[in-house]
Amino acid sequence: MSNEELVTEILSAHADTLEHQWGNALESPKGGLDVYLFAFPKQRNELEPLLNMAVRLRNLFNPIRPEESFRSDLKAELLSVLKEAPMRANERQLIGVAVVGVGSVVSVAGLLALVILGHRRNQAA
């Protein structure tokens, strides 16, 4: 493993250990950066500023909750949309039945017309 690959793995491993509670970012409970810096002394100079940056970033992204009014209003809106959706599906079904029905009538009418025309031709002949 090259030095760069090792540093990549160490940074990734460190990020995995950063614990995060809602609204309050915490460092790893087992000594934070020092554990990694002690375990990898040759990479210390390269690692230390990057590990510090990772901790700063962890502290930067405090999770933000939506306001309760927005949360409940949106839920009501979505469920209302979903309630209308089955009604629209039923309407589509009715339209579909009507189209098939009309199509059937047209087909029967077409057949009758052919029969009548054929009969008239025979009579003319």
Add this chain to the structure above:
Amino acid sequence: MSTINALIQQPLSNSGVIIDRDAIREEEALIQRIKEDPAAFGELYELYVDRIYNYCYQRTGNRADAEDLTARTFHRAIGHIQKFTPRGIPVAIWLYRIAHNLISNWHRDRHRWHLVSLDAFPFPNQHQSSASGELAEPGDLVEANEETRLLHHLVRDLPDERQTLLILKFSEDWSNAEIGELLGRSEGAIKSLYHRTLVSLREEMRKRGF
């Protein structure tokens, strides 16, 4: 557990998304229930609305746009839920993809205007001035706040992919594999991207005297 963390016996944080097959199966059952009874969508909503909102907020920096994008995410999910087929990946990935695409369009349409409200600037814990956890002097707190503002600004200017990586990793506790699933990259590629992002941010801070 990574080899490195196993070597130094460090605990891992919990993944922010699904971590086992049983949970994925439960979600697939929920999707099936929603297809049969749309009112069950409320359950999916309750599971993910806070996370989707947080993701939208972290990407936009203000509540108004976060609310708008959250609403659009769930409306779009409703529109596609009948056609959605779970394929052994968390439903969260599907929802976050919808949000991610909407946010990308939002950034493109607004030419990366940043409306940042005051509550987008988190102040560091007043008892800590550094990762070592030492008590802070008042002057340290002012500098720490300037540093935080600058870092916040630099993160906002990151390309979408890097910004998404940091937000999902540090605000949502996603694993590299999960982030890779969302961004269409391998786990190794995500680790490398994370490394390069830290280096680049560190360099930008250093140039500005921090």
